[in-house]
Amino acid sequence: MTTRSLLTLGLLASTAFAAPNWAATSTTTVTKTKTTTEHETKTKTTTVHETKTETETKTKTTTLKPTVTITGSCSASAPLSSSTSVSSTSSSSSSASSSASSATTSPSSVISATSTTSSTINTNPTITKTATDVPTATASGLNVAAKNAGKRWLGTAADIPGTGEGADPYYLAEFNNANEFGEATPANTMKFFATEPQQNVFNFTGGDYFVQQAKASGKEIRCHNLIWANQLSDWVTSPAVPWTNATLTAALRNHVTKVIEHFGDDCYSWDVVNEPLSDSPAGAWAANVWYNTIGEEYFFQAFDAATQAVKANNLAVKLYVNDYNIEYLGNKSIAMQGLVKELKSRSLQIDGVGLESHFIAGETPAKADQVANMQAFTALDVDVVVTELDVRLNLPATAASESQQKLDYYNTVSACVSVARCVGVVVWDFVDTYSWIPSTFPGQGYGDLFLQPGGANTPLVKKEAYDGVLEALEGLAEIAA
Numbered sequence: 001m002t003t004r005s006l007l008t009l010g011l012l013a014s015t016a017f018a019a020p021n022w023a024a025t026s027t028t029t030v031t032k033t034k035t036t037t038e039h040e041t042k043t044k045t046t047t048v049h050e051t052k053t054e055t056e057t058k059t060k061t062t063t064l065k066p067t068v069t070i071t072g073s074c075s076a077s078a079p080l081s082s083s084t085s086v087s088s089t090s091s092s093s094s095s096a097s098s099s100a101s102s103a104t105t106s107p108s109s110v111i112s113a114t115s116t117t118s119s120t121i122n123t124n125p126t127i128t129k130t131a132t133d134v135p136t137a138t139a140s141g142l143n144v145a146a147k148n149a150g151k152r153w154l155g156t157a158a159d160i161p162g163t164g165e166g167a168d169p170y171y172l173a174e175f176n177n178a179n180e181f182g183e184a185t186p187a188n189t190m191k192f193f194a195t196e197p198q199q200n201v202f203n204f205t206g207g208d209y210f211v212q213q214a215k216a217s218g219k220e221i222r223c224h225n226l227i228w229a230n231q232l233s234d235w236v237t238s239p240a241v242p243w244t245n246a247t248l249t250a251a252l253r254n255h256v257t258k259v260i261e262h263f264g265d266d267c268y269s270w271d272v273v274n275e276p277l278s279d280s281p282a283g284a285w286a287a288n289v290w291y292n293t294i295g296e297e298y299f300f301q302a303f304d305a306a307t308q309a310v311k312a313n314n315l316a317v318k319l320y321v322n323d324y325n326i327e328y329l330g331n332k333s334i335a336m337q338g339l340v341k342e343l344k345s346r347s348l349q350i351d352g353v354g355l356e357s358h359f360i361a362g363e364t365p366a367k368a369d370q371v372a373n374m375q376a377f378t379a380l381d382v383d384v385v386v387t388e389l390d391v392r393l394n395l396p397a398t399a400a401s402e403s404q405q406k407l408d409y410y411n412t413v414s415a416c417v418s419v420a421r422c423v424g425v426v427v428w429d430f431v432d433t434y435s436w437i438p439s440t441f442p443g444q445g446y447g448d449l450f451l452q453p454g455g456a457n458t459p460l461v462k463k464e465a466y467d468g469v470l471e472a473l474e475g476l477a478e479i480a481a
């Protein structure tokens, strides 16, 4: 299939899968009183005693008294109280006791491992909360809320081992909190350069460690990724003998087969091909060593090898294609729909499409557009996952941009909640300290759900973005006044 035929397929898809009209969704303001008491032992090393009382009409009061003990490195007792006033008429203002952030914004709560902290926070006063779903579980956290919303999990990427994350007790305590994260994606350790550093010489040390860490807290793993343009081994990009179609196809198939075989059912899913499509022109094949040498058949060869490996080893692992700028119904999404159809017409296994969702605050697709786009994929009988969500800001962050960011997080998570076959949402790591954003997009950052005002190896602070995710999962409507 040529690029032109791919685009033609896309145009057909465009006709067949017109966006449903989601504009008519209505909401009702209600008064809700909720009292939750939790006494929970999560692991041998972490104990949480949390009492939460929440009364919500236009005023919400929350008292949280978590006690966290991290064996060997530190102990923590962190009473925290906050009161939130929501007014439909006043302008935005916020304040908080935490001041160590470099951003001129207000974290929504502070979790201190060393001292007692209390904060009073006024959240965005333009927000009205509407209860459409009352959580049923007694524990709290993003993953708990995701499950209550009918999702499989709320997950996160993590870059362990071998980085600062893996040595940061505060990072690890949060990562290991099954109430917060029910899924983990290895940010780097399963990529080509890591798993096959020399041809047919495999190294699964990092990947195996990741699997062990993730499974220790009951997480499922979205294994990432088998074939991509980037982070390849030198032997692929600078071969001693120039590749031919046949030799590179054999190398590609060998990699896909051996890596799937090794990790087996420890992977909930594999991103078989990552980012196959281009932005210019949107929806064309992306140029890379695979495409340049083999042509578009490389994509189908990868899925063919993966399909056979899953069958031969009797695995339950799901096969995904993953890309960015396919989160709304543009040419790239339409071309991706064409790829899904082509995979199915060739009887190759394709279970889902990963919507990366690396967004910029204030520039994310509208919730209705994200829903319509997800529906266009699920209409093809595949699942979707929001695979790499982050929402970066132009630095320095401001109160206004942080509020916008919260709304952007809310909209994407809420879109997934709205679509039955959106399996779940994965954030592309959860603490700004370890985000890929600042080094990749100079001048931008502050894109994750938590920050560490004191830097690495210091307590995490939940940002407004965290609240946006939680509110979306809890079915609370966020409405501009």
Ligand code: XIL
Binding pocket: 159, 187, 188, 274, 356, 388, 436
């Ligand atoms: C990023 C990692 O987070 C970085 O640590 C690494 O240096 C580059 O890759 N899309 C993807 C991910 O599918 O694999 C990328 O991860 C981010 C963009």
